[in-house]
Amino acid sequence: MDPAHVNVPAMMDLTIDNITDNTVIINSQGSDQRLTYVMERLVTHLHDFARETRLSTTEWMAALNFLVRVGQISSDVRHEFILLSDILGLSLLVDAIDHPKPPASTEGSVLGPFHTHEAETIPNGDLMSHDPEGEPCLVLCSIKDVSGNPIEGVKIDIWETDSTGHYDVQHSNRQGPDGRCVMNSDKEGVFWFKAIVPVPYPIPHDGPVGQLLKLLKRHPWRPAHMHFMFEKKGWDHLITALYIRNDPYETSDAVFGVKKSLIVDFSTADAAIAQKYGVKEGSKVLKHDFVLVDEKQTERLRDENALKAMKKLGRKVKLLNHLPVPDVD
Amino acid sequence: MDPAHVNVPAMMDLTIDNITDNTVIINSQGSDQRLTYVMERLVTHLHDFARETRLSTTEWMAALNFLVRVGQISSDVRHEFILLSDILGLSLLVDAIDHPKPPASTEGSVLGPFHTHEAETIPNGDLMSHDPEGEPCLVLCSIKDVSGNPIEGVKIDIWETDSTGHYDVQHSNRQGPDGRCVMNSDKEGVFWFKAIVPVPYPIPHDGPVGQLLKLLKRHPWRPAHMHFMFEKKGWDHLITALYIRNDPYETSDAVFGVKKSLIVDFSTADAAIAQKYGVKEGSKVLKHDFVLVDEKQTERLRDENALKAMKKLGRKVKLLNHLPVPDVD
Numbered sequence: 001m002d003p004a005h006v007n008v009p010a011m012m013d014l015t016i017d018n019i020t021d022n023t024v025i026i027n028s029q030g031s032d033q034r035l036t037y038v039m040e041r042l043v044t045h046l047h048d049f050a051r052e053t054r055l056s057t058t059e060w061m062a063a064l065n066f067l068v069r070v071g072q073i074s075s076d077v078r079h080e081f082i083l084l085s086d087i088l089g090l091s092l093l094v095d096a097i098d099h100p101k102p103p104a105s106t107e108g109s110v111l112g113p114f115h116t117h118e119a120e121t122i123p124n125g126d127l128m129s130h131d132p133e134g135e136p137c138l139v140l141c142s143i144k145d146v147s148g149n150p151i152e153g154v155k156i157d158i159w160e161t162d163s164t165g166h167y168d169v170q171h172s173n174r175q176g177p178d179g180r181c182v183m184n185s186d187k188e189g190v191f192w193f194k195a196i197v198p199v200p201y202p203i204p205h206d207g208p209v210g211q212l213l214k215l216l217k218r219h220p221w222r223p224a225h226m227h228f229m230f231e232k233k234g235w236d237h238l239i240t241a242l243y244i245r246n247d248p249y250e251t252s253d254a255v256f257g258v259k260k261s262l263i264v265d266f267s268t269a270d271a272a273i274a275q276k277y278g279v280k281e282g283s284k285v286l287k288h289d290f291v292l293v294d295e296k297q298t299e300r301l302r303d304e305n306a307l308k309a310m311k312k313l314g315r316k317v318k319l320l321n322h323l324p325v326p327d328v329d
Numbered sequence: 330m331d332p333a334h335v336n337v338p339a340m341m342d343l344t345i346d347n348i349t350d351n352t353v354i355i356n357s358q359g360s361d362q363r364l365t366y367v368m369e370r371l372v373t374h375l376h377d378f379a380r381e382t383r384l385s386t387t388e389w390m391a392a393l394n395f396l397v398r399v400g401q402i403s404s405d406v407r408h409e410f411i412l413l414s415d416i417l418g419l420s421l422l423v424d425a426i427d428h429p430k431p432p433a434s435t436e437g438s439v440l441g442p443f444h445t446h447e448a449e450t451i452p453n454g455d456l457m458s459h460d461p462e463g464e465p466c467l468v469l470c471s472i473k474d475v476s477g478n479p480i481e482g483v484k485i486d487i488w489e490t491d492s493t494g495h496y497d498v499q500h501s502n503r504q505g506p507d508g509r510c511v512m513n514s515d516k517e518g519v520f521w522f523k524a525i526v527p528v529p530y531p532i533p534h535d536g537p538v539g540q541l542l543k544l545l546k547r548h549p550w551r552p553a554h555m556h557f558m559f560e561k562k563g564w565d566h567l568i569t570a571l572y573i574r575n576d577p578y579e580t581s582d583a584v585f586g587v588k589k590s591l592i593v594d595f596s597t598a599d600a601a602i603a604q605k606y607g608v609k610e611g612s613k614v615l616k617h618d619f620v621l622v623d624e625k626q627t628e629r630l631r632d633e634n635a636l637k638a639m640k641k642l643g644r645k646v647k648l649l650n651h652l653p654v655p656d657v658d
Contacts, residue, residue, distance in 0.1 A: 008581065010580030010581070011580055011581060011582070011585065011587075012579070012580055012587050012588065012589060013587075013588050013589055014418070014421055014425075014585045014588075015425055016422060016425045016426060016638075019418045019421055019422050019425070019585065020418065020422075022418070022585065023417060023418035023585070026545075026547055026581070027545050027547070029545065029546040029547065030544065030545055030546040032544070035544060035545070037382065038382050038384075038388065039545065041378050041381050041382050042378060042417075043417055043418065045374040045375070045377060045378045046374070046417060046419055047418065047419065047422055048374060049370050049371060049374045050419060050422050050423055050426065051422070051426070051638065051642075052370050052639075052642060052644065053366065053367050053370050053652075053653065054426050054427075054631075054634075054635045054638070054639075054652060054653050055367075055423050055426060055427075056423075056426075056427050056652060057423055057424065057427045057428070057566075059367065059652075060414070060419070060420075060423045064408070064410040064411055064414060065410075067396065067399070067400060067410050068400050068403045068408070068409075068410055069400070070396070070397075070400055071396060071397045071398070071399055071400010071401050071403065072400050072401060072403070074397045074400065074401070079393070079397070080397075081393040081394075081396050081397055082393055085389070085393060088352060088371075088372055088375060089343070089348045089349065089351070089352035089372065089376065090375055090376065090379060090389070091389075092343055092348055093345060093348050093349075093376055093379050093380070094379055094384050094385075094386055094389045095386065096343075096344055096345045096348070097345060097379065097380070097383050097384060097385075098383075098384075098385050098386045099386070215359065215361070215364060216355075216356050216358065216359055216364070216368065217358040217359040218355060218356070218358065237386075250341070251339030251340055251341055252337065252339070252340060252355070253340070256340065256343045256348065256351065256352070258340075258341050258342075259341065259342050259343075260341060260342055302383075305383075306383045309345075309380065309383070310381075310383075313380075313381060315381065323382075323383060323385060324382065324383050
């Protein structure tokens with residue numbers, strides 16, 4: 001760009017006190033109001049963080065080198081920045097903001113870094129984990145709307161670790177996807193499958209995020225859970241998980257995902273269940289009914305919450321594509 | 330860590346309103362008061378940023394993928410996170426906080442991502458750029474303290490681009506360091522060398538930082554400059570640069586580095602200068618006197634500024650190793 005076309009006041013002699021305003025001005029030349037607003041808040045918080053901590057050059061360089069390592073350990077099957085966001089509580093927060101839930105619906109939980117796009121689609125009744133060391137369990141689910149009507153044709157992603165607490169992608173010698181599948185709910189909104197009983201496991205802590213947890217004297221454990229993701233046009237995208245009651249890490253999940261409404265109990269297959277679903281009598285059964293929310297309802301709730309929160313913060317905003325930007329009229 | 334040893338209240342059902350407090354609590358188990366404080370401010374600002382923008386899942390994921398790319402394009406000779414910090418004004422800010430300058434001293438400027446540790450040490454008078462297309466210039470410098478006394482034995486790192494605006498490390502076929510050197514000031518505090526006239530250049534914009542600048546309608550240019558870094562035990566580490574007057578990008582530097590006191594003019598070598606320094610008569614000469622600050626003086630100034638700033642922010646702090654931590658007495 002020709003410097004003559006730079007549409008900002010001349011900048012020079014920037015100091016602790018004027019660098020923020022100047023950075024915001026130079027970042028505000030585009031026409032994307034949302035980007036301008038997000039950058040304005042980002043730069044302001046980043047600078048305030050440095051000012052309030054009197055961040056030293058040594059700390060700054062250590063942080064930048066840490067971030068390089070977070071990027072460099074990431075791969076197609078490992079997203080260390082999601083992990084970092086998870087342990088800082090940001091993932092839970094963003095999900096809560098973006099997917100508000102009306103009272104009758106299933107709450108969300110963290111996505112985590114282990115969802116992939118290569119799981120096989122299986123029919124009702126199939127086995128999704130082939131780990132012979134896992135304790136078998138039968139999972140019987142339904143999907144309904146907030147009024148109790150079944151929802152057909154929802155695409156469901158399900159993923160869990162093996163009995164050693166590792167997802168398939170964490171094994172360097174893996175042959176293909178395992179412990180994960182895609183299903184579709186039937187006419188009654190039902191989907192059911194055979195899996196293994198989830199176990200608690202530490203999030204990957206052999207990388208920079210693990211080093212940070214150690215520095216902070218935090219453990220890396222997550223309570224035993226099974227991930228679910230629900231997708232159907234017209235319905236709010238639901239990322240959640242079911243947690244097994246009384247896990248030792250139930251109240252200290254390293255990534256803040258546990259919600260009371262998502263804690264489940266196993267029952268035991270009686271003769272009728274065993275015969276109907278083709279499992280051994282006495283084996284574990286997990287039953288859960290999920291409730292999805294109409295996309296429009298979520299949108300309305302999100303808009304309402306946003307406007308209410310911004311008013312409370314004293315910010316004059318309007319919504320553009322359901323996201324706040326400053327209202328400069 | 331045994332979950333029984335987790336020394337924090339039980340966490341569950343975390344929401345937009347309580348996630349920050351809970352994250353701060355779980356991050357505060359260690360005995361490093363400075364780390365606890367830095368993390369408290371980091372998490373608070375990160376969460377406030379998400380709350381004030383109502384950050385969407387799509388934006389969050391785009392940001393995390395952007396950060397992965399910033400890490401992955403980084404290498405031994407390219408530090409894209411420093412570049413990101415530079416264009417967000419953070420680098421300038423941290424330098425200003427960490428290296429406050431009393432009135433008589435040389436101001437600091439941004440380090441940038443192109444300093445390396447492999448430059449050769451050269452004696453006074455040597456050539457530090459071998460680019461035949463560069464316009465030769467003679468650089469005559471001295472280093473003094475704020476009272477005007479010469480400082481001997483200062484290690485000086487100097488680096489500049491070639492005539493095409495690229496540092497040596499940006500050429501994939503480079504044979505070794507060029508356009509960079511290390512020198513030591515002599516008894517009179519003098520160091521002098523032969524270089525080429527700096528040219529304006531765009532910061533590397535073929536990566537994620539360049540994409541961000543483009544989205545923000547910002548140009549990637551830096552005004553012509555030569556980098557200097559000064560190091561001697563007992564003296565405040567000085568990272569700075571000299572900027573050539575009337576550069577087209579003088580007031581819109583992509584990384585906010587320019588200060589009036591660092592803008593310099595060339596003179597022309599007369600017969601005496603030409604003979605004394607072994608250059609052609611009429612060739613360009615850059616003269617500059619640098620002023621370093623006693624480390625103790627910088628420390629006192631930094632402490633004073635920190636306490637003053639924190640008081641203004643209404644934060645009750647004490648200094649631990651010259652860095653603020655909450656004063657909880």
